[in-house]
Amino acid sequence: MVSNDLTKGWDSVEKKIKKSQFDEALVDLRGLDESGDHAMTWKLAGDCKKGLSEELGQKKAYREAVKHYKKALKMDPKFKDARVGLEGLQNEMLVEGVRERTIPKVIDDGTPTLFGIIAIPILVLVLLSGVKVISDGTLSQDSPAYDYTAVLNVQWVDSDGLFRNDAITIELYVDAAPIHVENWLGHARAGNYDGIRWHRIIDGFMLQTGDIEGKDGSGGYAYEFQGYCNGQVSTSCDQTVWTIPDEANNGVPHQPGSLAMAKTSAANTGGSQFYIVDKDGGTVPPSHLDGVHTVFGQVIDGMDIIDAMGQVQTDSGDKPLNEMIIKNIEITSEEKKGLLDYLMFW
Template structure:
């Protein structure tokens, strides 16, 4: 399966035709120390937003912190629904952030392979590896993806969460990335879907990246 990462960056290419480059291998190696120990959805009386708490540990458990994310279902309804379903199913628990790039982002969510080549949508959203022309009955669950919502007006600003995917459209599944407070990767705007904002604990993302 093709690696699902950041399709267009000004940083060294991490994947070439689905194979990690040396830079990508280094990024993956650095990421194995970051574990998503637990994650839960907490509806706190908001009607248009949802709150998610991510419990992170890194450096073999020597460091830990809570990252709180406000999700935007009005702006990215499918992404938020998919993300919440994966959270509620426990799919993210104990997974790693397999890719960490200094001053750029940390990426996780591959709950099947833990290396950036796996993961999938929580349910059928009408796309099979980005193809809307395939029937659900002919699409393996591991190939379930979600449609892009990258034109929602949300930008890749510091302390946001966005969906990772291949360079092809509609190939997001479960992998996501968090942007630290010292990064503004605006070249991703309109390509990857931003679906939430870190409201607390962004310093942990920055420390990791």
């Protein structure tokens, strides 16, 4: 018997799929049915992967969608929606020239195929040679499937009074701080950061922004409910007090160019505000923030822009005197590959 909570959860996931919020929907599914006991969970996971394959054009997502649909049908052979999804996806893959398998089967119905006869001895030799499966090749459902980078397009007036349009490229640490990265991506994809001011600039320390509510550093909230309200564990609360759990003990220290979550001195109070550590100065790197504020990314191009932005004139409250905003944020993703991507033949 399926619980009402699970049914409501599936309905919520379907709504997110319709809005093309595929990554968020997958996170929700793992929380709803972590062990994958229900065919509907696998069908919806197939819908998510199908959506990602169409959005990103990645062949692996196509194949993962096929596996999920087949898993749903294995659990419930009469599941019409899963069969329709599978057949539609297979037709789409045929048109796009995407095969269901990158490498032929090693074993079919318990019998080694011709490819298997050749491949199995080689695989055994590889394993015996002590090949270590690196961390990003894990089979865990919870492991992030993609690496993300983001381009912050900023508009600002420099210390010479010149209006500038610049771009800052950031690598996001999805493995080290998955909750923070997903929260930040959610806000960015929704356009919540578009037009938001850099409200606090301290040269030689950091540049802060991301107040999607008050726009002056007084507000902001998490993109999705993560079980915390103003830092306190809770089952529900108003959206304006949603916060996320700290991931500050991830071993990633602050350094020039670090992207980190701004919050109060209390634990688990991060919402939408974030800061980027300045290039140099008496407080850089701000090691006193290590283990307190979560670092979840790093500037990989544009530190000269951060350095210049940090030198603008500010008032007594560290607010820039001239306009300085995030115009928009562009997100790019790249499929992660580990050794298991090449060893998983079946």
